[in-house]
Amino acid sequence: MSEDRPPEMEEAALEINLRQPGVAALYAWLLPGAGHFYQGRITKGILFAVCILGTYGIGFVLGDQKVVYAAWEPEKDHKRWQFVCQMAVGLPTFPAMIQGIRYHQDKEVLWNGFMAPPQPTHDLNTRDALSDWNLRLNSAFEMGTLYTVIAGLLNILAIYDAFSGPMFEAAPQRRE
Amino acid sequence: MNNGPLEAPLALPFNELWYLVPLFVAICLVFGATRHERWGPILFHSVQNARWIALFVLVVFGILFAVSWVL
Numbered sequence: 001m002s003e004d005r006p007p008e009m010e011e012a013a014l015e016i017n018l019r020q021p022g023v024a025a026l027y028a029w030l031l032p033g034a035g036h037f038y039q040g041r042i043t044k045g046i047l048f049a050v051c052i053l054g055t056y057g058i059g060f061v062l063g064d065q066k067v068v069y070a071a072w073e074p075e076k077d078h079k080r081w082q083f084v085c086q087m088a089v090g091l092p093t094f095p096a097m098i099q100g101i102r103y104h105q106d107k108e109v110l111w112n113g114f115m116a117p118p119q120p121t122h123d124l125n126t127r128d129a130l131s132d133w134n135l136r137l138n139s140a141f142e143m144g145t146l147y148t149v150i151a152g153l154l155n156i157l158a159i160y161d162a163f164s165g166p167m168f169e170a171a172p173q174r175r176e
Numbered sequence: 177m178n179n180g181p182l183e184a185p186l187a188l189p190f191n192e193l194w195y196l197v198p199l200f201v202a203i204c205l206v207f208g209a210t211r212h213e214r215w216g217p218i219l220f221h222s223v224q225n226a227r228w229i230a231l232f233v234l235v236v237f238g239i240l241f242a243v244s245w246v247l
Contacts, residue, residue, distance in 0.1 A: 014213055047209050047218070051202040058198060062188070140188050143195050150199055154206045161210045168211065 011168060016041070021163045028162035030090040032056075032155045035162030048158040056089050056151035063144020066133045068093055070100025071117035078130070080117070082145055088152035088159070200229060 018024060019039050028035025033049030036042070060068060070087075071080040083100075087093045099109050099116040109116035118129035127135070134141055188195065208222035 011213060011217055016213060041213070043215060044209055044213070047205060051206050055199065055202045062195075138188075139192060143188060143192065147195075147199065150203065154202065157206055157210045166209075166211055166213050 016165050018163075018165055025159050025163040028159040029088065029155070032089065032151075032158055035159065039162065044161070048155075048161075052089065052151050052155050052158060053092070055147050055154065056086075056092060059144045059147025059149075059151065060092075061144075062140050062147060064133075064137055064140065065114065066118075066137065067141060067144035068096045068148055069115055069117045070096050071103070072100075076120070082149050085149040085152040088155045089148070090155070200226065204229070 017039065024035035024038050026035070027038050028048075031049075032052035033045040033047075036045030036048060068083070068086050069080060070083045071078055073079070083093070083096065087097065093115075095111065096115040099111075099114075102109055103117045109119075113119075118133060121128040137144070204222040204225040205218070207225055208218045208220075211221050212218045
């Protein structure tokens with residue numbers, strides 16, 4: 001039966017059990033690949049987990065654990081818009097969210113400043129933490145940021161896939 | 177905060193272009209996986225995407241190279 005169908009149509013005819021798509025999407029956000037594991041789509045779950053967490057992990061290490069933080073201070077011209085993309089990776093960015101909330105509430109940051117926003121300086125003779133990171137890490141800071149941002153954007157695709165299944169392409173029409 | 181001497185910068189050990197290769201692979205695989213359910217078509221689509229991205233990068237490189245040559 002399946003031999004006389006083109007491969008695209010054969011794949012489109014696959015019935016994929018998405019279970020509860022909303023729950024799968026939530027799992028996919030919390031941990032890349034987890035939504036697919038929940039749906040029993042193990043190989044795709046492994047692919048998403050390895051590619052997305054791997055990309056995020058490489059970026060995090062390249063950036064010396066400084067590149068993922070939540071800060072939004074327009075009055076100081078410091079808007080970490082990259083975190084909007086990074087937070088799509090889910091759980092691995094939760095420490096940064098907690099630190100960001102504490103920072104904005106003027107509370108002491110936790111865990112020895114792990115994933116905390118850069119601390120400002122009030123002394124003109126000292127460098128603030130962000131300048132220090134940029135000076136010390138140089139292009140590694142930019143590269144780490146790029147990796148972690150792309151990991152977040154890729155996980156948005158994975159969340160969509162967990163929610164509604166793959167976007168099969170229509171088989172090309174043959175010209176008569 | 178720091179007012180002490182600068183620590184040695186952590187420069188990237190390889191040329192920055194090499195760091196785009198893992199990104200390139202991850203993007204092609206994830207994009208392919210969102211279009212298909214089976215490994216065969218996923219890999220096929222990923223290779224096709226990789227070819228298109230490589231072509232695009234080469235064209236941009238060619239344009240920039242030509243511009244820098246003229247200037």
